[in-house]
Amino acid sequence: MTTQLHVDHFIDAKGMMCPMPIITLKKMWKDVAPGQIVAIAATDQGARRDIPTWAEATGNRLLETNEEQGVLTFYLQKTA
Amino acid sequence: MKERMSIVLFSGTVDKLLAASILATGAAAMDMDVEIFLTTWGIEAFRKDAYKTNTRISSDFADYGSTMRELMTAKKAPTWMENILGAREIGNVHIAACSMTLDLFGLTLNDLEPIVDEITGVASFMERARESKVSLFI
Amino acid sequence: MTAPTTSREHMTLSLDMEQLIRERVDELAAERVTKIVDDKIAEAMKKDPAKQKVAIIASKGTLDMAYPPLILATAAAAMDMEVEIFFTFYGLDIIKKGQADRLKVAPIANPAMPVPMPNIIGMLPGMTPLASWMMKSLYFGKHNVATVGELLDQCKDLGVKLIACQMTMDVLGYKREELLDEVEVAGAATFLAFASQAHTTLFV
Numbered sequence: 310m311t312t313q314l315h316v317d318h319f320i321d322a323k324g325m326m327c328p329m330p331i332i333t334l335k336k337m338w339k340d341v342a343p344g345q346i347v348a349i350a351a352t353d354q355g356a357r358r359d360i361p362t363w364a365e366a367t368g369n370r371l372l373e374t375n376e377e378q379g380v381l382t383f384y385l386q387k388t389a
Numbered sequence: 390m391k392e393r394m395s396i397v398l399f400s401g402t403v404d405k406l407l408a409a410s411i412l413a414t415g416a417a418a419m420d421m422d423v424e425i426f427l428t429t430w431g432i433e434a435f436r437k438d439a440y441k442t443n444t445r446i447s448s449d450f451a452d453y454g455s456t457m458r459e460l461m462t463a464k465k466a467p468t469w470m471e472n473i474l475g476a477r478e479i480g481n482v483h484i485a486a487c488s489m490t491l492d493l494f495g496l497t498l499n500d501l502e503p504i505v506d507e508i509t510g511v512a513s514f515m516e517r518a519r520e521s522k523v524s525l526f527i
Numbered sequence: 528m529t530a531p532t533t534s535r536e537h538m539t540l541s542l543d544m545e546q547l548i549r550e551r552v553d554e555l556a557a558e559r560v561t562k563i564v565d566d567k568i569a570e571a572m573k574k575d576p577a578k579q580k581v582a583i584i585a586s587k588g589t590l591d592m593a594y595p596p597l598i599l600a601t602a603a604a605a606m607d608m609e610v611e612i613f614f615t616f617y618g619l620d621i622i623k624k625g626q627a628d629r630l631k632v633a634p635i636a637n638p639a640m641p642v643p644m645p646n647i648i649g650m651l652p653g654m655t656p657l658a659s660w661m662m663k664s665l666y667f668g669k670h671n672v673a674t675v676g677e678l679l680d681q682c683k684d685l686g687v688k689l690i691a692c693q694m695t696m697d698v699l700g701y702k703r704e705e706l707l708d709e710v711e712v713a714g715a716a717t718f719l720a721f722a723s724q725a726h727t728t729l730f731v
Contacts, residue, residue: 326672327489327510328602332681335605355488355510362516366606390569397729399595429591489598489672511602518727519578519608526595526729 314372314384317345323380327355331363334385338367341387346372350382357381391481393422395521397514401430403469404446404457409527410472416523417480424521426514427505428487432494435486435501440470473504485509580725582718583612587731588620590630590675596731597621597678603727604685612682613718614710615692618731619699621675622689622707630675683709690718 318341322330330351341347349360360383364371368389375382394416398409413423427435434443446454460466467475476482484505491497491508498508518524572578581603585596596618600610614622620630673681682689689710691701696712703712722728 326492327487328512328598328605329673331510331512331605332601332685335607336684353488353510354491354508355513357509358507359510359512362513363606366512366516390565390572395727397595397599399731428595493672511598512606515581515599515603515606515608515727519581519603520572521726524727524729526731 314346314348316348316384317341318347320347320349322349322351322353322356324352327353327359329353330356331359334360334363335367338387343387345387347385347387348382349385350380352380356383360385390520391420391422393424393517393521394523394525395424395426395514395518396524397426397428397526398431398434399429400447400527401432401434401443402445402447403443404450405527406434406443406469407472409525410469410476412525413482414472414476414479417476417482420480421522423476423480423482424514424517425482425484426487426509426511427484428490432486432490432496432501435484435505436496437500437502440468440502470502477504485514487511575726576724578726579608580721580727581608581610582722582725582728583610584718584728584730585612585614585618585621586616588617588630592731593621593630593675594678596729597675597682599729600687601678601681601685604682604687611688611690611718611721613690613692613715615695616699619691619695619701619706622679622691622710623701623705624707679707692718 318337320330320333320337322333325333330349330353334347334349337347351360353359360381361371361374363369364383364385370386370388371383372386373384375384394412396409396412398406400406400409409425413425416423434440444454444458446457461468473482473484486498486501486505486508488508488510498505581600583596583600585593587593596612600612603610620626679689689707691706691710691712693712693714695701696703696706706712
């Protein structure tokens, strides 16, 4: 599945283990403008649930999730 | 919304597993949801068939180990695995395995007992814990 | 109702109708009220400040036991929660300057660790460094797991409050300057004041 989304920031969290993907996400979030889209690629299996949970807990929107060859990519929009 | 108890199950020794399993049974009987997050030695305890041969007890009390086992057999006390299976029968018991530990130990979900529901990270656990009446680290 | 009815029959019918309507209205009202109350509770729960707080006590100073409080704390902080870790007894070792990456796995007095060999070996001198080396290289060394020192840095960046227990510092003879600069020294009451407002309190 290819996405048509315009990505403003990309985080390569491949190889990072829990809880580093969400910590990296949280720390860069302050540099994201409202409405912008961030893509984060992760290989940690925990991210499958953690990133959607993070988005919900922080009031941001998860637009799309892709999985290709063991790499999970999440597209998040800053709404909070 | 049902009340919930969340447990981080970090230990892999039978005495601690027994404590966690009895609490899970009690909570399920009280109509509470139970969330168990397995990590580190707790993952080790839930490896396939490991519970059949795991006789480890907390090293501080290692000298009581064999006596405890004999007593439990004599009194036909249910094992910790029987308790967990029982809790699952009467209530909503959700068991998640820590992705980081699985990665460290080179394991996948298939290497664990079928009672383990899924792999998650710590954020998913925190989200459930924050809505819990009781949170424990065992 | 096309058939003509006598007024007497009509009366009975309307009484029955009224009874039915009353029962049905009660039923609907109960359903509706329950729904409204449930929604209000769920809404209040969402705003409940206690849901935004996590209090953790770190009481052990072994390598494997240093991870859980720091990982739980950083994950919670990343989810916008307010977090405090209270370091007491051997947990103080985690926040000692230059100590973070020198913590050891000790099979003795570490009730959580299943000892992979006859327990007596744990008592031999040299066992503790060996077990630490095993765990560091086998479990943490080759992987991308953050080190204890890195997780402490993340705590600082994410605003996790680190509190050293004043009483145990006195008992164990720790000086303020031996602990990390970002640590705050306080008593149990300070921590409890925070913990009493937190839904999640964990003792590690």
